Amino acid sequence: MSVQGACYVCSNRALHTCDSCGGTVCDDHYDASSGFCVRCRGGRKFE
């Protein structure tokens, strides 16, 4: 799966798409085990 664009958290190159919110995220902000970005995985931590 290829993703175009930038990570919405840190603006590095996005490599994944969150299964929950559909946001594009880089490796650092993606949890491969859940398929979620850090925000969805961690609840409201970034809101």
Ligand SMILES: [Zn+2]
């Ligand atoms: Zn990032």
Ligand SMILES: [Zn+2]
């Ligand atoms: Zn998400």
